[in-house]
Amino acid sequence: MQPIKTALIGAVFCSAAAQVAAADSITIGTNNWAENIAVSHLWQLLLEEQGIDATLKEVSKPLLFGGLAEGDIDVSLEFWLPSDNSYLTPYKDRIELHGTWYDDALDALVVPAYIDDIDTVADLKAHAEAFEYQGQPTIFGIEPGSAIYEETETAIEQYSLPFRQLSSSETAMLAQLEEAYRRKEPIALTLWQPHWVFAKYDLKILDDPKGALVSGQQVKWLAEKGFDESHPGVAAMLDAWHMTPEQLSTLMLEIEKNGDPDQGAAQWIDDNRELVDGWLAADDDG
Structure with a gap:
């Protein structure tokens, strides 16, 4: 009976190790828009501060939503509501829409x-x-x-x-x-x-009284189904995240001035330490 017991213990240990590894790494789907580059690199650095390996994966929008639905991408940080609804609709049962981090x-x-x-x-x-x-x-x-x-x-x-x-x-x-x-x-x-x-x-x-161009949108983050359960700490931090137009504009401008998204985001983090620490404090597992 001893070999069976040992095998069972080993299986449990491997399963637990796999869960820890999954919780300590995530893939963030990105595109090449300035604000998406900015917040993706910002969160890559912040998550790495917390010991979480965050990989950025650039994909087109249609592939992004398919990747989230299939579990190849864990999270994406930019969903414009209502403009992006058409991308979400085919996958709405397999993708979770989360909190608003930018208003209007x-x-x-x-x-x-x-x-x-x-x-x-x-x-x-x-x-x-x-x-x-x-x-x-x-x-x-x-x-x-x-x-x-x-x-x-x-x-x-x-x-x-x-x-x-x-x-x-x-x-x-x-x-x-x-x-x-x-x-x-x-x-x-x-x-x-x-x-x-x-x-x-x-x-x-320019004022647009006919409403041809969409305004009053919310920018949210979204994730594969079950992300809250597999990454509760990350989900809590992202739900606590909110930026004003001035904060986001200065982040993007810092990146533009540095010519490097990591250096620019790192400088902005240093300049806004109290703000970002408030987001990170929401990690219930921290």
Whole structure:
């Protein structure tokens, strides 16, 4: 009987060790948006402070939700409600939606504050010639398929704007902003808040009375089903997490200035130690 007993003890020990290992490591699904890069690296560093190995895995949005549903990704830190609902719907029984960490996020059309006489989306129509680029009035945007791209197309139609939307990467769009801002030239672009550019430039969010671009959104974190049970301490810390527009903008700007997300996030943590310690204190197992 002794060998059987030993085998059972060994099996129990291996099972317990596996559970500990699972609790001490998580995979965070990310994308290449500035705010997602910022908060993902922020939490990677904070979790590693707590002895938890956090791996960042960059995937497209459709693959992100599939990965969460299949358990290949443990958690993702950015879910915009209601804009991202269409991604969640096919997996709603296999993915858990968690707490809101940022309130009143929005998509918007934006111009520099030095541009007079343009305060609403409708105002763009009368000043279209000032925004010509390569012979056409242009709104600079990001890639087709993104929610803000589709919303901007809706705005162009609803407000009868004689504009095209020129899609590109976020980096290319912001390069156009930097050059126009340096020259004090007119430029219109799609932006969302939170974003670090609002901490760097004086920008004007155009009023959108038709509601073509979505505002008043909540940014939440989400996880594979059962995450609360498998990672209760991490879930408690993430539920305690909340950031204001100023806090998130300064985090992103610190990363932009450093040119490295880990260095920038580490500096921001040092500058905001009391704030982040409050999130970490929510770990019931800490």
